Amino acid sequence: MAVLASPRQSVDRAADRAALLRGAGRGGVLNLIGAAVAGAAGFGATWLVARGLGDPGRAGAFLTALAGFTLAAGVARLGTQTSLVYWPARLRALGARQELERCLQHGIAPVAVAGAVAGFALGFAASWMPPEMAGPLRVFAVFLPLAVLTDALLAAARGYRALRPTVVLERLFRPFLQLAALGAVVLVGAGGSAVFAAAWAAPYLPVVLLAGYTLGRVHAMDTSASGTEAFTPRAYWTFTGPRAVASVAQLALQRVDVLLLAALGGLPAAGLYAVAGKYVVLSQVAGGGLSQAVQPRLAERLAVEDVDGVRALYQQATAWLILATWPLHLAVAFNATVYLGLFGPSYRDGAAVVWILAGAMLVATGCGMVDMVLAMGGRTRWNLYNVLAALATMVVLDIVVIPWWGAVGAALGLAAAVLVNNLVPLTQIWWTLGVHPFGRPTLNAAALTASTCGVPPLLATAAGAGPAAVTATSAAGALCYLAGAYRMRRRLNLHLLRGKS
Numbered sequence: 001m002a003v004l005a006s007p008r009q010s011v012d013r014a015a016d017r018a019a020l021l022r023g024a025g026r027g028g029v030l031n032l033i034g035a036a037v038a039g040a041a042g043f044g045a046t047w048l049v050a051r052g053l054g055d056p057g058r059a060g061a062f063l064t065a066l067a068g069f070t071l072a073a074g075v076a077r078l079g080t081q082t083s084l085v086y087w088p089a090r091l092r093a094l095g096a097r098q099e100l101e102r103c104l105q106h107g108i109a110p111v112a113v114a115g116a117v118a119g120f121a122l123g124f125a126a127s128w129m130p131p132e133m134a135g136p137l138r139v140f141a142v143f144l145p146l147a148v149l150t151d152a153l154l155a156a157a158r159g160y161r162a163l164r165p166t167v168v169l170e171r172l173f174r175p176f177l178q179l180a181a182l183g184a185v186v187l188v189g190a191g192g193s194a195v196f197a198a199a200w201a202a203p204y205l206p207v208v209l210l211a212g213y214t215l216g217r218v219h220a221m222d223t224s225a226s227g228t229e230a231f232t233p234r235a236y237w238t239f240t241g242p243r244a245v246a247s248v249a250q251l252a253l254q255r256v257d258v259l260l261l262a263a264l265g266g267l268p269a270a271g272l273y274a275v276a277g278k279y280v281v282l283s284q285v286a287g288g289g290l291s292q293a294v295q296p297r298l299a300e301r302l303a304v305e306d307v308d309g310v311r312a313l314y315q316q317a318t319a320w321l322i323l324a325t326w327p328l329h330l331a332v333a334f335n336a337t338v339y340l341g342l343f344g345p346s347y348r349d350g351a352a353v354v355w356i357l358a359g360a361m362l363v364a365t366g367c368g369m370v371d372m373v374l375a376m377g378g379r380t381r382w383n384l385y386n387v388l389a390a391l392a393t394m395v396v397l398d399i400v401v402i403p404w405w406g407a408v409g410a411a412l413g414l415a416a417a418v419l420v421n422n423l424v425p426l427t428q429i430w431w432t433l434g435v436h437p438f439g440r441p442t443l444n445a446a447a448l449t450a451s452t453c454g455v456p457p458l459l460a461t462a463a464g465a466g467p468a469a470v471t472a473t474s475a476a477g478a479l480c481y482l483a484g485a486y487r488m489r490r491r492l493n494l495h496l497l498r499g500k501s
Contacts, residue, residue, distance in 0.1 A: 041175030041178065046343075060274065061133045065137045071252060076117070077152065080155065118148070122137060150204060178200050250371070253394060264399070273407035294369065314435050317369060326454075352411070370426045452484055453478060
């Protein structure tokens with residue numbers, strides 16, 4: 001016979017859920033601010049590269065080299081971005097502080113070695129590339145070990161719930177230095193893609209030093225209880241191994257299409273495609289910011305089998321993600337030619353790429369952080385299989401359609417992969433964990449955003465309005481969205497972002 005909870009237990013449970021969401025909200029708003037700045041800085045960096053290097057071919061060479069750098073860094077991270085959050089958070093929740101140092105040693109040292117090896121390999125690979133790509137690749141190879149080690153150190157700090165170092169160093173300080181350096185290069189007119197690569201990569205040097213100092217401080221200040229939970233390297237790498245392959249495949253989903261397009265469609269097409277899809281990074285950074293705030297709390301709740309807490313976190317985080325990203329996707333989609341014109345008239349042909357990617361990202365963000373929930377639930381192998389299936393879908397479609405449709409074909413391949421990589425894990429966590437993102441806050445967020453940022457420009461476009469009129473309609477809809485969000489702040493739990501009850 002079921003035992004009903006007492007009124008005191010119900011009150012305690014409600015207070016616990018409120019405290020859980022407030023904690024995630026405080027970290028979430030901090031990360032969203034950092035994400036907004038980092039996304040804007042990334043957009044600005046791409047604009048400076050496109051304007052500074054001139055034609056799409058030269059910009060395409062730089063952006064293709066950057067895609068190679070990102071893939072090499074993803075391999076060298078060994079999947080520890082998740083593990084260095086999951087294990088410290090789990091050990092602290094279970095009262096095993098004495099095992100934390102062993103965990104950090106086994107997680108960070110191999111990454112440092114792998115980063116050095118990957119940097120050497122990237123520099124060697126530059127010898128086989130066209131001259132316009134070889135220069136930036138060699139520069140990126142020098143700084144790749146620093147980038148990899150920075151990610152590992154900041155991930156470990158997040159395992160202690162120290163989110164601010166990631167925001168300050170990774171999302172504010174480094175992007176600011178990159179923008180300043182790239183801006184100086186453009187103003188001076190100092191040359192080719194290798195110089196731009198040096199300006200972009202050099203800020204990793206001060207950031208990695210500050211990240212190491214920060215991790216040392218948060219570990220020394222940790223006051224969690226000591227217990228008897230054992231940590232073993234085998235358990236760590238059993239969890240991390242599938243995630244390592246999955247993280248590389250996940251990065252490949254974001255970068256391989258640029259490389260394939262450069263090989264099958266040429267560097268100008270790759271440059272146009274990379275610029276057209278650059279705004280998607282804003283959405284991905286926002287999702288990553290929320291994930292970093294929620295991730296350690298999810299690991300702690302799953303460690304003590306608190307399914308209700310997991311469901312509440314997942315649904316609320318998805319609502320906040322929709323509110324943060326859907327206005328962007330809808331605005332850029334309905335004003336694609338205006339957006340692309342910012343980079344130069346030669347980029348306006350990429351409007352179809354923007355439309356395809358925006359539709360896929362609306363679905364992806366509506367599903368929430370499915371891969372992270374699956375990984376925090378210990379199902380890293382499932383996560384691996386899902387990402388590999390999505391990557392295979394993209395590669396096959398790209399090989400078939402890029403020769404015919406160029407950048408549009410690459411967009412179709414990425415859109416199909418995004419759908420596979422979100423709808424499949426959504427089904428899995430719904431079936432196995434009994435959680436899904438479609439709570440009342442999520443539905444309210446989707447209704448508000450679609451009705452204000454989607455319907456007005458859609459009606460204006462259907463009525464044959466010109467670009468200026470559609471842009472004005474989008475701006476009016478954005479104001480209605482802000483007003484509606486303020487009126488619905490309690491139903492959307494926006495007040496929790498300020499830590500209020």
